[in-house]
Amino acid sequence: xxxxxxxxxxxxxxxxxxxxxxxxxxxxxxxxxxxxxxxxxxxxxxxxxxxxxxxxxxxxxxxxxxxxxxxxxxxxxxxxxxxxxxxxxxxxxxxxxxxxxxxxxxxxxxxxxxxxxxxxxxxxxxxxxxxxxxxxxxxxxxxxxxxxxxxxxxxxxxxxxxxxxxxxxxxxxxxxxxxxxxxxxxxxxxxxxxxxxxxxxxxxxxxxxxxxxxxxxxxxxxxxxxxxxxxxxxxxxxxxxxxxxxxxxxxxxxxxxxxxxxxxxxxxxxxxxxxxxxxxxxxxxxxxxxxxxxxxxxxxxxxxxxxxxxxxxxxxxxxxxxxxxxxxxxxxxxxxxxxxxxxxxxxxxxxxxxxxxxxxxxxxxxxxxxxxxxxxxxxxxxxxxxxxxxxxxxxxxxxxxxxxxxxxxxxxxxxxxxxxxxxxxxxxxxxxxxxxxxxxxxxxxxxxxxxxxxxxxxxxxxxxxxxxxxxxxxxxxxxxxxxxxxxxxxxxxxxxxxxxxxxxxxxxxxxxxxxxxxxxxxxxxxxxxxxxxxxxxxxxxxxxxxxxxxxxxxxxxxxxxxxxxx
Amino acid sequence: xxxxxxxxxxxxxxxxxxxxxxxxxxxxxxxxxxxxxxxxxxxxxxxxxxxxxxxxxxxxxxxxxxxxxxxxxxxxxxxxxxxxxxxxxxxxxxxxxxxxxxxxxxxxxxxxxxxxxxxxxxxxxxxxxxxxxxxxxxxxxxxxxxxxxxxxxxxxxxxxxxxxxxxxxxxxxxxxxxxxxxxxxxxxxxxxxxxxxxxxxxxxxxxxxxxxxxxxxxxxxxxxxxxxxxxxxxxxxxxxxxxxxxxxxxxxxxxxxxxxxxxxxxxxxxxxxxxxxxxxxxxxxxxxxxxxxxxxxxxxxxxxxxxxxxxxxxxxxxxxxxxxxxxxxxxxxxxxxxxxxxxxxxxxxxxxxxxxxxxxxxxxxxxxxxxxxxxxxxxxxxxxxxxxxxxxxxxxxxxxxxxxxxxxx
Numbered sequence: 001x002x003x004x005x006x007x008x009x010x011x012x013x014x015x016x017x018x019x020x021x022x023x024x025x026x027x028x029x030x031x032x033x034x035x036x037x038x039x040x041x042x043x044x045x046x047x048x049x050x051x052x053x054x055x056x057x058x059x060x061x062x063x064x065x066x067x068x069x070x071x072x073x074x075x076x077x078x079x080x081x082x083x084x085x086x087x088x089x090x091x092x093x094x095x096x097x098x099x100x101x102x103x104x105x106x107x108x109x110x111x112x113x114x115x116x117x118x119x120x121x122x123x124x125x126x127x128x129x130x131x132x133x134x135x136x137x138x139x140x141x142x143x144x145x146x147x148x149x150x151x152x153x154x155x156x157x158x159x160x161x162x163x164x165x166x167x168x169x170x171x172x173x174x175x176x177x178x179x180x181x182x183x184x185x186x187x188x189x190x191x192x193x194x195x196x197x198x199x200x201x202x203x204x205x206x207x208x209x210x211x212x213x214x215x216x217x218x219x220x221x222x223x224x225x226x227x228x229x230x231x232x233x234x235x236x237x238x239x240x241x242x243x244x245x246x247x248x249x250x251x252x253x254x255x256x257x258x259x260x261x262x263x264x265x266x267x268x269x270x271x272x273x274x275x276x277x278x279x280x281x282x283x284x285x286x287x288x289x290x291x292x293x294x295x296x297x298x299x300x301x302x303x304x305x306x307x308x309x310x311x312x313x314x315x316x317x318x319x320x321x322x323x324x325x326x327x328x329x330x331x332x333x334x335x336x337x338x339x340x341x342x343x344x345x346x347x348x349x350x351x352x353x354x355x356x357x358x359x360x361x362x363x364x365x366x367x368x369x370x371x372x373x374x375x376x377x378x379x380x381x382x383x384x385x386x387x388x389x390x391x392x393x394x395x396x397x398x399x400x401x402x403x404x405x406x407x408x409x410x411x412x413x414x415x416x417x418x419x420x421x422x423x424x425x426x427x428x429x430x431x432x433x434x435x436x437x438x439x440x441x442x443x444x445x446x447x448x449x450x451x452x453x454x455x456x457x458x459x460x461x462x463x464x465x466x467x468x469x470x471x472x473x474x475x476x477x478x479x480x481x482x483x484x485x486x487x488x489x490x491x492x493x494x495x496x497x498x499x500x501x502x503x504x505x506x507x508x509x510x511x512x513x514x515x516x517x518x519x520x521x522x523x524x525x526x527x528x529x530x531x532x533x534x535x536x537x538x539x540x541x542x543x544x545x546x547x548x549x550x551x552x553x554x555x556x557x558x559x560x561x562x563x564x565x566x
Numbered sequence: 567x568x569x570x571x572x573x574x575x576x577x578x579x580x581x582x583x584x585x586x587x588x589x590x591x592x593x594x595x596x597x598x599x600x601x602x603x604x605x606x607x608x609x610x611x612x613x614x615x616x617x618x619x620x621x622x623x624x625x626x627x628x629x630x631x632x633x634x635x636x637x638x639x640x641x642x643x644x645x646x647x648x649x650x651x652x653x654x655x656x657x658x659x660x661x662x663x664x665x666x667x668x669x670x671x672x673x674x675x676x677x678x679x680x681x682x683x684x685x686x687x688x689x690x691x692x693x694x695x696x697x698x699x700x701x702x703x704x705x706x707x708x709x710x711x712x713x714x715x716x717x718x719x720x721x722x723x724x725x726x727x728x729x730x731x732x733x734x735x736x737x738x739x740x741x742x743x744x745x746x747x748x749x750x751x752x753x754x755x756x757x758x759x760x761x762x763x764x765x766x767x768x769x770x771x772x773x774x775x776x777x778x779x780x781x782x783x784x785x786x787x788x789x790x791x792x793x794x795x796x797x798x799x800x801x802x803x804x805x806x807x808x809x810x811x812x813x814x815x816x817x818x819x820x821x822x823x824x825x826x827x828x829x830x831x832x833x834x835x836x837x838x839x840x841x842x843x844x845x846x847x848x849x850x851x852x853x854x855x856x857x858x859x860x861x862x863x864x865x866x867x868x869x870x871x872x873x874x875x876x877x878x879x880x881x882x883x884x885x886x887x888x889x890x891x892x893x894x895x896x897x898x899x900x901x902x903x904x905x906x907x908x909x910x911x912x913x914x915x916x917x918x919x920x921x922x923x924x925x926x927x928x929x930x931x932x933x934x935x936x937x938x939x940x941x942x943x944x945x946x947x948x949x950x951x952x953x954x955x956x957x958x959x960x961x962x963x964x965x966x967x968x969x970x971x972x973x974x975x
Contacts, residue, residue, distance in 0.1 A: 016768045048683075161969050164972060385885075435957055455930045459962075463934070463962035464965065474568050
C-alpha cells in the first residue's frame with residue numbers, strides 16, 4: 001500500500017461554521033495529525049473556488065485521500081466526491097466530517113467546546129481516511145421500458161411523455177377505465193368545463209399509442225429488482241402477466257374522505273362536494289333554494305392536520321354553478337381560510353363573490369351547527385366579522401372534504417420499498433431537490449398519491465417524474481453506489497441472520513463456488529440491490545460481513561483516535 | 567437526458583432568487599446548501615454551456631428550429647485567465663450599494679455577486695468603475711497576477727441553433743413605496759421581506775444578526791404585514807402564493823436567533839397549502855412565539871422618540887380599532903414577473919396575461935406549454951409558486967422539451 005497522503009479542507013461556510021468554530025485553529029491542529037500532507041481553510045468549500053482548491057490540492061500535494069470538514073453528506077457528498085474524481089482520485093477515497101450540524105450549530109453558545117469537538121471529529125475522520133479503499137461502482141444496464149402505476153391524468157401524462165420519446169411503457173390501472181378521479185367530476189375549475197371530453201382526448205392518445213401497453217383492470221402483484229432491472233408481475237383479469245421494466249412511476253392517486261361530521265350519511269340533504277358533482281352529472285339534484293357549503297370538513301383538525309389544497313376551489317366552483325343553475329338561490333360558503341393562491345384562483349374567487357355567493361369565515365372553536373330532524377333545515381354560524389350568530393336557512397348542505405391516501409398505499413410501499421409518511425401519502429426523497437423521486441433509485445412518484453394537488457399540478461408532476469425516469473432510460477447504463485456489504489465466505493457459517501434482517505432482499509444463502517469452499521452454504525450479497533444500510537454487518541454473529549466504507553478497521557481506527565490510542 | 571443545453575442567465579452568476587434566501591420553508595434547511603451543489607453540478611456538466619451575464623437578443627426561425635442570438639456582455643475580465651482569487655475585488659477602492667443585499671451592504675465596482683457565485687469570475691460595473699468614468703485608477707489590473715483584467719473586452723454575440731426553448735425568468739420584487747400608508751422609505755424601521763432575508767442570513771451583511779436600520783438595535787417585537795401590494799385592487803389583484811409561508815419562516819428564524827423575540831403576522835387568509843405547511847404554522851405558534859392576527863393594517867406611523875413603527879389595524883374579532891408598537895416591521899411585498907419579461911415576450915411573440923405572466927393557453931392539461939410549439943415556460947414567470955412547485959415545473963418543461971425534440975429523431 002502506498003503511504004497515505006491525506007488532504008484536509010476545513011470549511012468556514014461563511015460565518016455558519018467560521019463564526020463559532022475557530023477554523024484556523026482546527027487547520028493548525030490538523031496539520032500535525034498522522035499522514036496529513038496538507039490542510040487548509042476555505043470560505044465555502046462547496047463554491048467553485050473551494051472545489052478548485054480541492055482539485056488543485058490533490059495535484060500539488062500528491063494527495064491520495066481527501067477529508068472535507070463542513071456540512072452534511074446528504075447534500076454535499078456527491079459534489080466533493082466528483083471533485084476528487086475530476087482530479088483523478090477514486091471518489092471513495094473521500095471522507096466527510098460534519099462540523100456544522102455537529103459543532104457550530106448545536107454548540108452555538110459554546111465556541112471553545114465547539115472548536116475542540118471539531119478537532120476531535122476531524123481527527124477521527126483523518127484516522128478513518130487512512131484506511132479507505134478505492135471502490136468500483138457497480139454498473140448495470142437499463143432495460144428500456146417503464147412501468148407506470150395509475151391511469152389518472154398524472155400517470156397518463158407520464159406514460160405519453162415516455163412513449164413519445166420512444167420508450168415502451170406498461171401502464172397498469174386498477175379500474176376498468178382510464179381517467180382516474182377526474183371521471184367522477186362534473187366540471188373542473190377554473191375553466192368550468194366538463195372534464196370527460198378533455199380527459200377523453202388524453203385517453204384516446206394513450207389507447208392508440210403503439211408504445212403503450214395497457215394492463216387494465218390490473219394490480220401489481222410483485223416488483224422485484226433494482227434500477228434498470230425490475231421484474232414485474234401483474235394480475236390482469238385474473239391472469240398473471242410478467243414483464244421487465246427499467247424504471248417505475250407511481251401515480252396511484254387518492255380518495256375523497258367521507259366524513260362522520262355534520263350528520264353526513266344521516267340526513268338526506270347532506271352531501272360531500274363529490275356527491276354533489278355526481279348528482280349534477282346525473283341531473284338528479286332536484287330543486288334547491290338555500291345552499292350552504294362548509295369547507296375544511298375533516299381537514300386541518302388535530303387528527304388530520306393538513307390542508308387538502310383543492311377543496312376551497314372545488315367549493316367555489318360548485319357554489320358558482322349552483323348560482324348559475326338557480327340565480328335566485330342563496331349560496332353560502334363557510335370557510336376557515338380561502339386557499340385561492342395564485343392568479344386565476346384569486347380572480348375566480350373575486351368573480352364568484354361578485355356573482356352573489358356569500359362567504360362567511362368560521363373558526364375551529366365555533367364550528368357551524370346543523371339544525372334539523374330528518375333533513376337539514378338550517379345551519380347556525382357565528383359570523384366573526386359581524387360579531388353575531390346567524391341562522392342560515394338550508395335545504396342543501398355540501399361538505400368539502402379532503403383528499404386522503406389510498407388504502408393500498410401501504411401494500412405498494414412494502415412491495416416497492418418506498419416510504420410513506422404523513423397521513424399515508426408517499427414520501428419523496430427531498431421536497432425541493434427531488435420532489436418526484438423516491439429514495440429508492442429508479443422509482444418515481446407523481447400526483448395526488450404524493451400529496452393533494454389539482455389537475456395542472458398533477459400533470460406537471462407526471463411530466464416531471466417522466467423527465468427523471470427518462471434519464472436512466474436514455475443513458476442505458478446506471479452506476480450504483482459502491483458503499484455496500486460484502487461477505488467473507490471463509491468466516492460465514494451460513495446461519496442466515498443477515499438474510500432475515502436485510503430490508504432490501506439483497507442477501508441470499510447459496511452454495512459457494514469458490515475453490516476450497518465448494519458446496520459450503522454461505523450468504524451472498526447482490527450488490528445492485530444492496531443499499532448499504534449496514535444492518536447485516538451489525539447483525540452477523542460471526543463478523544463475516546463488512547460494509548465497504550465502514551469496515552471494522554475503519555471504525556475502530558476512529559474510536560482509537562478519539563480515545564487517544566494508536 | 568443527453569441533450570446539449572445553453573443556459574443563459576442575465577446576472578453574473580446562476581442561482582437566482584434562491585441564492586438570496588437564508589433558510590427555506592417548511593424544513594428550515596439552508597437555501598444555499600441545497601443550491602450550491604446544484605450550481606456546481608450545472609457548471610461542470612459536459613452538456614451544459616453556461617452563458618452568464620448574457621441576454622437573449624433575438625430569436626428567429628420556426629418552432630423547432632430556433633435561431634438565437636445571445637449577447638454575452640463584456641465582464642472586462644478574461645474568463646480563461648481569471649483564477650477567481652478575488653484580489654481585484656479586495657483592491658478596488660470604489661464602493662456601491664449591493665443589489666444582492668438590497669442596499670444593506672456595499673459591493674465594489676468590480677465584484678462577484680456572492681461568495682459561491684458560479685462562475686467565480688468577477689465583472690466590472692462600468693457605471694461605477696472610475697476607470698470607465700474618468701480614465702484613472704486601474705487598481706484591479708495592477709494587482710491581478712493572472713493578467714486577466716481587460717478593459718478593452720467587448721460584448722460577444724453568440725449564435726445558436728436550438729430545437730426547443732425553456733423560459734424560466736423568475737420574479738422581481740414589487741416596490742412597496744407606492745403603498746404610502748406603510749411608510750416604506752420614510753420610516754427607517756420598515757423593511758421588506760427580501761431585505762430581512764439578507765439580514766437574518768448568516769452569510770448576509772450583518773452576519774445573521776437582526777439590526778434595525780435606525781439604530782442597529784436588536785428588535786424584540788417584529789410585525790410582518792402580508793399582502794403588501796398583493797390581493798389589492800390598487801396594486802396587484804393576484805395572490806403571490808409564497809408570502810404566508812416565508813413570513814412564518816422568517817418569524818421562526820427570528821425567534822431561533824433571539825428566544826425572547828415575539829413576532830406578529832398580520833394576514834388576510836393564511837394560505838398554507840403545501841406538504842407539512844399547516845404543521846409548520848402550528849409549530850410557529852406553539853414553539854416560536856408567533857402570533858397570527860387576521861387583519862390588514864390601515865397604516866404604519868413612527869414613534870418619533872424611539873423610531874418604533876406603530877401598526878394601526880382593526881382587530882376583526884372584537885371589531886375595535888387599535889394599534890401596536892413594534893421595533894421593526896417587515897413588509898411581505900408582492901412578487902411580480904421579472905422586469906425583462908415584456909421585452910422577452912415581444913422578441914418571442916409570446917402573449918402575457920394582465921400581470922405580465924406568460925400566457926399558458928391550456929394551463930390545466932398542458933401546464934408548461936406556451937402558445938408557440940417548442941417553447942415552454944416554468945416557474946414564477948408563468949404563475950406565482952414556491953420552490954418545490956417551481957422545481958416540478960422545471961422538470962416538467964424539460965420532459966416536454968425532450969418529447970418535442972424526440973419527434974424529429
